[in-house]
Amino acid sequence: MSSAQATDIAGAPVAPGVLSGIRLVLATIALGLGSFMNVLDLTIVNVAVPTMAGDFAVTPTEGTWIITSYSVAEAIMLPLAGFLAGRFGEVRTFVASTLLFTLASLLCAMSFSFPMLLASRVMQGVFGASMIPLSQTLLTTIYPPHQRGLALGIWAMTTVIAPIVGPLSGGWLIDNATWHWIFLVNLPVGLLVGVSVAILMAGRDVIQPAKRHQRIDWVGLALLIVGIGSLQILLDKGNELDWFNSATIVTLGVLSAVGLLTFVVWELGESAPLVDLSLFAQRNFLVGSVCLLLGSIAFFGVVVIVPLWLQVFQGYTAFWAGKTVAFGGVLAFFLGPVIGIYINRIDARAITTFGFIVFALVGFWSARFTPDIDYWPVALSRLFMGIGIACFFLPLVTISISGLPAERVAAASGITNLMRNLGASFGTAITTWLWASDAAEQHARLMENIHPYNPAVNDYLDRLRQLGMPDDAAHAWLERMINTQSYTLATDHILTLSALLMLSLVTLIWWARPPFVARLGGH
Template sequence: MNSKRFGNRSHNHPPLPPNLRLMATMVLGMASFMNILDLTIVNVSVPTIAGDLGVAPAQGTWAITSYAVAEAIMLPMTGWLAGRLGQVRLFMISTAFFTLASLLCGLAPSFQILLAARVLQGVFGAGMIPMSQTLMLQAYPPEKQGLATGIWAMTTVAAPIIGPLTGGWITDNLSWHWIFLINLPVGAICLVLVYALFKNRETPSVQKPVDFVGLGLLAVGVGSLQILLDKGNELDWFNSPTIVALSVVSAIALVILVIWEWYDEHPLVDVHLFTHRNFLVGSICMLVGTLAFFGSNVVFPLWLQTQLGYTSEWAGRTMALGGVLAVFMGPIVGANIGRLDARAVATFGFSMFAVYAYVCAQFTSEVDFATLATTRLIMGVGISCFFLPIITIALSGLSPQEMAGASGLNSFLRNMGSSMGTAIITSYWEHRAQFHHANLAENITSSYAPAQSYMNQLGQLGLGHDATLAMTNRVVESQAYMLSTNNVMLTCGILMVCLAVPIWFAKGPFVRVAADH
């Protein structure tokens, strides 16, 4: 794609007309949704994929890890790539090769080829999310950019909720290949329409030298951190020499990376963005808030499926109601964010999520589907008022030249938060279950009347001694995981409430710096 095909090189483009703006919103939101969906849609299909391609389920999880590692490494580079290639060109290249990699995944004859294709998906998909956000903001006038951000932010909320449900349905009713092949028509539509809408709206490109030292440090530091998070629970965390080694390597590489990029004349990652107060506050809240959101959203369906007997499809239905509400509320909140204090909206969002978490922490194992599903509506309100104001705060006061790099780092922190939430909160859930199991099991003695009464009732039903003990242990285990789930939800709620303090260190007004005329 040469520069002439993208027409005007000016960075200061007028907003798109309303009818074209609507089309741009739909297609850019669709591209962002498709990309984030691929982070989660594979999760429930791993056992099927592994069996079909002749590998163990534990090895099959690398289909998830390879994508996450590649995307995590590339996301912080988005600003540098956008400056070197131009924002429209970077989006087009990213989408084209992401779609091609999806085709390779769907047709992969072996697990090795699938892994290679998943790496390509992560490498090229990293540019799609921040560029979709940046281009969407470019299409709107300043007074309507809150609405644009609200619509875009809701795609990042809906995709992780819809992903497992969609992946499970496709795997059960079609074939796992289709979880990748469905990207082909979406990618093609995005390429055609984005080219038609933005071909004359390219941003200036500067041929900056490649920071090979920064690239190496970024790959080693972020790659080690992502593998550590993905494999930590499986390898028993710091009891594993592998995890310890990854921790040391990651810490050293990331510290040196920050120092190197701070002083480098042409940094690969613009760490100076963190000197902006609002970007720093927004980044902290995005990382911690996403950790709590994703952590609770991973553990809850796990509990439903492993302890309450829900299928993956019904667990997805339980989770979906809150996501649907968030999608509808996002644009409404976005359209009015300019009239409100973003810090107050975020605080309300944190509080509503905390209320949802507290209600969930009171559940018992007898809770019914209707209660579970309707409670998610509270979460939907909270998340609608969470992601949008944080993004608005983080990007406020930044120039258009800084926007691509800031969007990339913001997306990187969201991905890291989701990885950390999945790894840390799941591990916490397992350990708390073990703790509660041990405490409850201590009461299964001849001197504890309720336990003996329950076991006697099982004996009267005709169960033998071993069967009675096994049934009792199953009940203890179920209650232990119930208590552990309550602990997780309460912890995630507390994390959200704590964010109500740092968010007020942000300084208004929460608007972007206009481009130079």
């Protein structure tokens, strides 16, 4: 077996290095499954939100906290990945994180109340935060330097496919079993991944004495929890509490602003910061990170809203809604490794620009959908959007870490994953609020036309009565049609906003400067 010098997530040298043969294949599958399972749990509940909200007697909007509680907890804990890997070793940290994540999944399935479910989802996010950056780092260290683009492509493929497969598998489980199974399926996968990585990559951890006694930035962690946590609760509860007319929202806004500002000041003056904010002084890192944050907001907003619209207002079952959205993973599955192989031969800005434009064009096309839209136009729109998805995640990560010295790549990777998670949680909360608010506005506007002096309304009600409907049923049917139209218009507006947001990033990405070479593993 050949060997190559590599670095751990904290920048320390590790051995033995590169794997080969069947061990390389099995380790790739195990690490890929680990990252896949982690990202999958961010979206597998999307199509289950209406069902779970009904079981726990909460509104669908409150049900989206099941999504945001996980993503925010994971985002807050992501910066600790480097510290934990430096203290305990990459492999040990990954294995422990995977097994604890699996245990938290069991607790989610066993939840008998909404608060217990939210607490269990937070535990999933906390324990699983290290899985994504460590799977990325470990995957690149087991491949020779000239194949690490392929390794990154495989890793990107798993993180891109998971948000698409999530609604499909979640929908099938909801229709054929119960929502508890969307968490129970993690048990065999998590155990398989944890045990496989522990066996296949045993002996790779090398811990420097300086790292063993490195202290954790507890103040920075506390400030990050207060700042990000308050902001997320504000976004989740804002519409319900009438925004800043509520003392609770005002208090959360003050806590968030003070917490985040103090966090920035503290981290800039800390000798061992939780988040290395000085990385944002690097042009490529700043551009790539901002694009990743905003692109994730646009992407995850669509991933959440479309299944909700299909189920609640188009009459789709959870499985058919997931099946529709899952089409986005078909092309992304094949494009991920290809982009990884050629990422160093083609300008990463050009690949990303192509992805942004494809996503935007599909968004504008989707925004023309009407309440009577057929299945295939919706499914095909998701299929083509998969091209855009595959073409901007990996290139953005490559742009972000390009030009950085090897010892800073780990910290940069942690922050880019943080930005992706924040984009997912903020995108979910913001688009859900915009969707509900816009639908209410559209409903009020359409209802202005419903009066006894409108001939079209009278003619429609007369036709319903001729079909045997009594007056109450006819008016209820009309109300349902107006509600469906209102939410369809709101969905179209969300898709348009997402498309415009993606399109606006085309100019920003060209501020980055080549060469875009990721010096992973110290090579």
